Amino acid sequence: MISSTERNQFFERFAHDAFHLELRDDYSVPNEEGPYESWLHGTADDSFMTPWTQLMKRVTDSGMTVRRVRVVTEPHSPYIQWEYATTHLNEATGEAIRWLPRRKLPEGLAFPVASNDWWLFDDKLLAVGHFDDTGRVLGSEVIEAPPSSPSASASGICPGRWPSRTTSTSPD
Numbered sequence: 001m002i003s004s005t006e007r008n009q010f011f012e013r014f015a016h017d018a019f020h021l022e023l024r025d026d027y028s029v030p031n032e033e034g035p036y037e038s039w040l041h042g043t044a045d046d047s048f049m050t051p052w053t054q055l056m057k058r059v060t061d062s063g064m065t066v067r068r069v070r071v072v073t074e075p076h077s078p079y080i081q082w083e084y085a086t087t088h089l090n091e092a093t094g095e096a097i098r099w100l101p102r103r104k105l106p107e108g109l110a111f112p113v114a115s116n117d118w119w120l121f122d123d124k125l126l127a128v129g130h131f132d133d134t135g136r137v138l139g140s141e142v143i144e145a146p147p148s149s150p151s152a153s154a155s156g157i158c159p160g161r162w163p164s165r166t167t168s169t170s171p172d
Helices: 004-012 030-040 047-061 078-092 150-155
Strands: 017-022 065-072 096-101 118-121 125-131 137-144
Touching: 004 047, 004 118, 004 125, 004 137, 030 047, 030 078, 047 065, 047 078, 065 078, 078 096
Parallel strands: 017 065, 065 096
Antiparallel strands: 017 118, 118 125, 125 137
């Protein structure tokens, strides 16, 4: 298992595309706790995102793509509402982000890697996120030459196809 910092080094080495599938409605990420709590109380402090947005800007400015699909439950959790409120910062760096309500997933869809979140780099390297029972990030498991997931790919959730833009509305 590698740390988030080690996983982020893959962004310095991939050649074309990084795709992130997000399936959780809440993340307990230590460096987000203060900014998230501030947002809950009406104050925005997005400075914690600066290292990430600088990395993404550097990556996308060099011609590579970074895409995310966020599969979310409705009604939206406060954390998802906060993610939505900060998504413009990701998009300003060149990340492409789509939102997909969980209820719109095809019936019987089976996600790969035990339905964990993952980053797929150039369709060759998979970094699977692992979390403890409270939602804290434990790290990423790296799988080289990952097996494909026909049911997820065919559904339009995974790389190669985008789900329709039916989900870019406010979670309010």
